Amino acid sequence: MNRRTLWLLLVVAVVGITLAALFWQRRTRPPLPYVADADSGERAAPVDRSIKLGAFDTATKGGTYSGTVIEAVGGAPIANARVLLVATFENQTISLVSEDATGAGTTEEIPVFGSFRIAAETVTDAKGAFRVSGGESRVVALFAYEPGHGPAIKSHLRGVPLKPGPGHELRLEKAGFVVGTVIDQVTRAPVAGADVSIYLQHIANHGGRGTAAITPTTSFAVFQQFMTKELGPRIWGIEPRENDEALHVITDGRGMFRLGPLMNKVQLEFIIDHREYAWTDGDPEVALEQDNPGTDPTAKVKTRKLRTVVPPGETVERTFELSKGKEISGTIVDDKDVPFDEVTIALEHVAQYSQHHWYRTRTRNAKTDRQGKFRIAGLSYGPYVLTMRHPAFESKVFQPIPEASDQRYVIPRGGWIDATVIVGDSDKKDFVADVRLLKVVTKVAGSDPVGRREHLAVRGGMFSLEKVEPGTYDLSMSSGRLVASPVRIEVTAGAGSTAELTLRSGGGFRLTVASSNGAPIDPVTGEVELVTGDGMFQRAGLIVSRGGVLEAEGLTSGRYRIAVRAQGYVAGATEPFDVGAERMTPVSTLTLRKAGLLKILSIKDLEGRSPAEGSIRSFSIVQGDGVPVLSGALATGTVPVAPGTVVVRVTMEDGRVSETTVDVAEGATASVDVVLDPK
Numbered sequence: 082m083n084r085r086t087l088w089l090l091l092v093v094a095v096v097g098i099t100l101a102a103l104f105w106q107r108r109t110r111p112p113l114p115y116v117a118d119a120d121s122g123e124r125a126a127p128v129d130r131s132i133k134l135g136a137f138d139t140a141t142k143g144g145t146y147s148g149t150v151i152e153a154v155g156g157a158p159i160a161n162a163r164v165l166l167v168a169t170f171e172n173q174t175i176s177l178v179s180e181d182a183t184g185a186g187t188t189e190e191i192p193v194f195g196s197f198r199i200a201a202e203t204v205t206d207a208k209g210a211f212r213v214s215g216g217e218s219r220v221v222a223l224f225a226y227e228p229g230h231g232p233a234i235k236s237h238l239r240g241v242p243l244k245p246g247p248g249h250e251l252r253l254e255k256a257g258f259v260v261g262t263v264i265d266q267v268t269r270a271p272v273a274g275a276d277v278s279i280y281l282q283h284i285a286n287h288g289g290r291g292t293a294a295i296t297p298t299t300s301f302a303v304f305q306q307f308m309t310k311e312l313g314p315r316i317w318g319i320e321p322r323e324n325d326e327a328l329h330v331i332t333d334g335r336g337m338f339r340l341g342p343l344m345n346k347v348q349l350e351f352i353i354d355h356r357e358y359a360w361t362d363g364d365p366e367v368a369l370e371q372d373n374p375g376t377d378p379t380a381k382v383k384t385r386k387l388r389t390v391v392p393p394g395e396t397v398e399r400t401f402e403l404s405k406g407k408e409i410s411g412t413i414v415d416d417k418d419v420p421f422d423e424v425t426i427a428l429e430h431v432a433q434y435s436q437h438h439w440y441r442t443r444t445r446n447a448k449t450d451r452q453g454k455f456r457i458a459g460l461s462y463g464p465y466v467l468t469m470r471h472p473a474f475e476s477k478v479f480q481p482i483p484e485a486s487d488q489r490y491v492i493p494r495g496g497w498i499d500a501t502v503i504v505g506d507s508d509k510k511d512f513v514a515d516v517r518l519l520k521v522v523t524k525v526a527g528s529d530p531v532g533r534r535e536h537l538a539v540r541g542g543m544f545s546l547e548k549v550e551p552g553t554y555d556l557s558m559s560s561g562r563l564v565a566s567p568v569r570i571e572v573t574a575g576a577g578s579t580a581e582l583t584l585r586s587g588g589g590f591r592l593t594v595a596s597s598n599g600a601p602i603d604p605v606t607g608e609v610e611l612v613t614g615d616g617m618f619q620r621a622g623l624i625v626s627r628g629g630v631l632e633a634e635g636l637t638s639g640r641y642r643i644a645v646r647a648q649g650y651v652a653g654a655t656e657p658f659d660v661g662a663e664r665m666t667p668v669s670t671l672t673l674r675k676a677g678l679l680k681i682l683s684i685k686d687l688e689g690r691s692p693a694e695g696s697i698r699s700f701s702i703v704q705g706d707g708v709p710v711l712s713g714a715l716a717t718g719t720v721p722v723a724p725g726t727v728v729v730r731v732t733m734e735d736g737r738v739s740e741t742t743v744d745v746a747e748g749a750t751a752s753v754d755v756v757l758d759p760k
Contacts, residue, residue, distance in 0.1 A: 139237075142217060144244070145214045146223060147246070148250050150205045153254045153393065154254075158208050158209025161227065162253065163202060166199070166200045166223060167222040167223070167307065197222075199311060201215060205225075220243060222243065223249060225251040225253060226312070229256055229342070230342060231341075232312065232344050233298065234297070234300060235249060235250075235251055236297050236300040255394035256394065258340065259340050259396070260338070263403060265358075267405070271334070271335050272403055273336055274331060274355065275332040276354040277354075278327035278328075278329055278352040278354065279327055280352075282348050282350055301346055327352070343391045345393055347390070351364070351399070352437075357458050358406060358459050359406030360440060360459070361403065362386060363402065365386075369385065406459040406460045407461065408456060408458035409428075409484070409486045410486075411488045413449050413492060415574070420453030421492065423471065425447075425469070426469050427468045429465065431463070431465060464484070467480065469490070471492075472577070473494045473497065495549050495550050495574065498546040499580075502581075504584045515536050516544070517556070517557045519567075520550075520552050520554050549572045552571075553570070555569055555570075559637075561635065568581070585663075588660040589635065589664075590632070591632045591667055592631040594673060595671070597674055603628055603629040606624070606625055606646050608643065610642045612641060637660075639659070641657065642657045643671070652673075654671075656669075674723065674747050675748035676721045676723065677746060677750070678745070679727055680718070680750055681718060681753055697731060700731055702722065702727060727742070729753065731757060739755070
């Protein structure tokens with residue numbers, strides 16, 4: 082036997098062993114579930130549902146489109162079919178207006194991307210012909226529909242551009258319909274009032290992974306939002322919901338719903354929402370050969386969801402079985418054990434694995450009754466997170482909440498304010514403003530007021546402040562140069578209070594801040610303080626100088642004081658002054674002195690000895706006006722002080738007090754050795 086024959090026998094043996102092994106693994110592998118047939122009324126959902134289109138900015142702007150709408154089978158013309166010319170929103174923006182009550186402010190234009198509109202529409206004549214002009218619009222699709230047929234599309238794609246001109250043909254299939262029945266999985270009773278979300282998806286690919294190839298006549302899914310918004314009311318009589326791409330139908334008393342006319346160029350996903358039932362996917366799982374190419378008998382079989390496709394002229398009947406979900410309940414009361422009614426509760430799932438995808442993106446919601454009780458059903462696996470909201474308190478979060486829990490939640494109760502705003506003699510109703518809410522309490526001089534500030538939008542001449550602690554408040558407002566004088570309001574727990582504010586031109590002041598030689602000081606900060614009726618000072622705002630001048634406007638009429646600070650200078654304050662409406666009040670120049678420096682070289686007794694540890698009770702530096710600059714631990718070093726006489730005071734544990742007086746000139750440094758009094 083020669084070498085060539087030996088090699089041939091060896092190759093045949095290897096091939097034979099390999100084929101035998103493959104045959105044995107195919108025999109022992111579990112059989113695959115049913116695979117959807119390409120001609121059936123159902124399609125397997127894709128692994129990857131993303132669709133990649135050519136850029137619509139390559140579509141043609143303007144032009145006239147003409148053609149015919151005909152039967153998909155036979156080619157007979159269809160009269161009275163509606164034809165829509167669909168275009169992108171060219172340079173469309175949403176205006177965000179930030180405008181005060183005087184009309185001053187800014188408007189921001191936010192671009193809108195990825196949305197479509199109807200640029201023009203027409204109706205076919207007796208021969209099924211149409212002709213429609215795009216004007217200046219960038220046309221990306223033609224849609225056609227007629228009651229006895231499913232809609233048709235011809236869209237712009239990369240490599241298959243949609244261009245103006247004659248010869249466009251839209252072929253309509255006979256109308257298909259889907260009739261669904263929703264029942265209880267256990268009792269088999271119909272479920273009435275269920276909200277059925279229907280998504281029009283691109284058809285799955287039976288020859289490979291991902292979606293089927295997209296063509297100009299199958300690109301409905303790209304326009305899902307447009308179809309829901311524009312075609313929903315026109316074709317299916319379904320009004321769109323905000324920020325929702327699904328078509329929504331509600332089951333009747335028999336648990337049934339119907340949708341049509343439908344086209345066979347989309348597959349349908351159904352998600353059924355009912356407060357008593359869990360969110361589930363009612364479509365079966367199927368395994369496709371191309372998803373399971375391996376020969377390992379222990380490998381997990383990969384499956385897809387089998388979605389519904391409605392064949393032309395047929396009615397597909399579906400039954401959806403719902404299972405009761407888990408539930409929780411609870412009672413919400415305030416700190417006085419009074420039930421909280423009208424509290425909204427949003428429930429989120431913590432464990433989101435092995436659950437319907439809606440549990441990852443949506444909340445189950447409820448509202449308390451007059452007894453403060455609530456119940457949320459239709460849940461999947463716990464634990465849960467509860468977020469509670471009400472005008473009488475800040476949002477409260479409780480977690481983790483176990484399955485089947487029935488807990489009591491105690492939340493302190495606040496109140497809220499509903500205010501009406503009048504803008505002088507103007508009829509302006511929508512603007513932005515600054516609102517100040519100050520609680521009327523006994524205060525300590527220089528302390529922060531109790532209350533809050535909010536920059537908010539007034540709409541329709543009204544605004545609300547929520548979650549306000551009970552008490553007496555002064556409510557005021559400013560918007561641009563307009564101000565509203567404070568209005569006193571009583572806020573009670575769990576109730577709303579009303580107020581009316583009138584905006585009028587406010588007053589202002591102008592204050593120059595200078596040094597001892599008359600030169601302007603810049604920068605300086607000024608704290609605007611409102612002088613109250615009891616002679617106390619409430620902080621009203623903070624301003625920064627320009628060129629040594631502090632200036633403010635839009636102040637309510639009243640008495641004010643300005644506390645001023647600048648780096649390297651001794652802080653000062655104006656005398657109280659009055660601000661009147663619609664005028665600027667000049668305030669006398671405020672002179673600030675440069676700070677001096679006191680340098681403590683040493684602290685010793687008459688014999689030059691430092692004090693023993695623990696022999697000093699207190700140490701302080703006091704300015705001539707009696708204001709302590711430093712009080713605390715015994716220390717040497719440099720301390721900034723106001724120019725003038727400064728006293729260094731040391732108190733011993735045995736009661737002896739030593740005082741050293743030093744004169745510090747403006748802007749100068751004075752050095753001192755502190756000598757302890759032996760007496």
